[in-house]
Amino acid sequence: MQWQEIFGYSTDDAIFCIGADGRAISFAEFKRDLADASAYLSELSESKQSSTLKRAALYCTDTYVFCVWLFAGLGCDLQLVIPANNKRATASALANAIDGIDLWLGEWPAQEAAVATPALADAPQGALPQAFTGTLQLFTSGSSGEPQRIDKTLPQLMAEISAQQQQWQAITAGCTVLATVSHQHIYGLLFRLLWPLASGRPFAGKTYVDVAALLDDAERLTPALWVASPAQLSRRNDAWPWHKAEHLSGIFSSGGPLAVDDAAAIAALSGHWPLEIYGSTETGGIAWRQQQDGNILWTLLAGVALDTYQTAESQTPLLHVQSPWVESGFATQDCVAFVGERFELRGRADAIAKIEEKRISLTQVEQLLSASPLVASAKVLVLPKNAERSRDLLGALVVPTRVGALELSQQGKSALMRKLRAWLAPDLDGVALPRSWRFVREIPVNQQGKSPRELLMQAFENDHEFSVPAAMLPQVEATEIDRDDNRDDNAQPKRARAMLRIPADLPCLPGHFDTAPVVPGVVQIDWAVHFGKQLLQIPGEFAGMENIKFKQLLVPFEQAELELSFDTEKQKLSYRFFWESDEFSSGKLSFQHA
């Protein structure tokens, strides 16, 4: 593409960017930096055999620096590979891919020796590129698994920009673009960089973390636009200087749908209903909505054509997208319902989870976990936001290996959890690290031999009804209540049995004892009280014990049967923990009416 197709600045004096240090950078200054960076890349490609310099990985924190190397690379006909992060695993996945990486541009801590980006001031002086013929490779917003590589050409990206410009020019005209999202994703790349370039507007080089600072700058640089995401918009502080939002012409949000409460709260605080953009790395922008007046429907962007398709598994129609900026049509996994020209989104049809706008492949997290020497097998699921969880997060159900189980009983759950999180950390974005952990003897399966989500969920549901914390209880495999010959279902039952499995992650095991963990006797008595109250509905308070005997050690992973019988006259509960012919403990506990 030619200069004038990409850059809309009318004069060399025009402000191109507000640098990370707050200094205004002119279009002329950008051109000088670009010329220098281009000269550096040309020299490099001549010194190598030109055939070996084709693919360059690009990661920069600063959007201005990113912009300079991006266009230098495109001007040198490179393919620029733009991953979401510069983590070790990302770099090694890129390096090990079939086509590899010939040049590391920007910040690559893990590839230190190979990185070849000089400070711009040190680059040789040179001439500007004539045209931009290179291509881009972006990645889906995966924070786990193999993020998918999506090839894009500059003309494709600019075609979408022109549709966005057509839709929003009244709002965006003359605005400086401030962003709380990264340019390393398609949404940030388009909205905070390529779009301002095309319409000749300034953009801020830094990515704001603090909304208060963004609002201060909106006032200073008025009028401004905020390129945001649901993750940021859903975390607000009323004390931020929201009155300065009058200097914003609009707030864009993309990456996932914004909850209606968040949209309304932002509208109340800032005076702007966020402009939500629906799209993906594969498809680019598809549609937009504003949730004003209770609207939930999405309106197509100019140039986009939609139809639906159905698969054998899907109950609802899925969206198929065609637009000038999608190579050939793309079949999404998004369920959809049309209302006239507009449509409602009804969740995803596949098993990819989305947390905080990041796609997470649960299978990949499971595979990574299972590769740990501490883990025999693992299942990972999304635990939805509720009264106890302020956000959606991942839960992991883990069957430890012998080494893992020993670690668990010696060091405790918190230590093993931390070890496994550290094991995953180099390969996964933080959001994809499981937060809630359950260590079990085996992954629960249903009669069909499958482990549906509902079944796995049970392991994470805490039982608040009884006084013993759920983490302190054994796993219950079956219970049986014997109502005697009494046919009255409301009568207090006399006898009960519970089939128990001793979890290896009981908080009482560490230190008790280091080399051979056993369930302490007092914990067994607690369990007898707990199940007595639960199964036999014993109303009183625990008052004393007699004839307590500990015969054999009860150890993690073992099975035990608990036999309970309650003498209502004496208010005494007899209990016995045993398995086949082995008896672990027994005794009598007395209760008093409260």
Add this chain to the structure above:
Amino acid sequence: MSNLVEELKVLIIDVLNLEDVTPADIQADEPLFGEGLGLDSIDALELGLALQKKYNISIDAENENTKTHFASVNNLAKFVAESQGA
């Protein structure tokens, strides 16, 4: 200061719903993000918000020092103490 360190550990556990983590599990000088406790970018948002609300301090995230402030519980405690004293 040691009270503030303990208070911040409890705040971190509460705000971020760190299940099965006790204040004793968090080393006051270990990294909070990345290695160490392994918090993520969303945690950073939530923690920043909670600190602003609880201690009424402003966190200038664009300030280069912010990364240092958030590096560990000890650093956070120092930062909170200084901001309140200021």
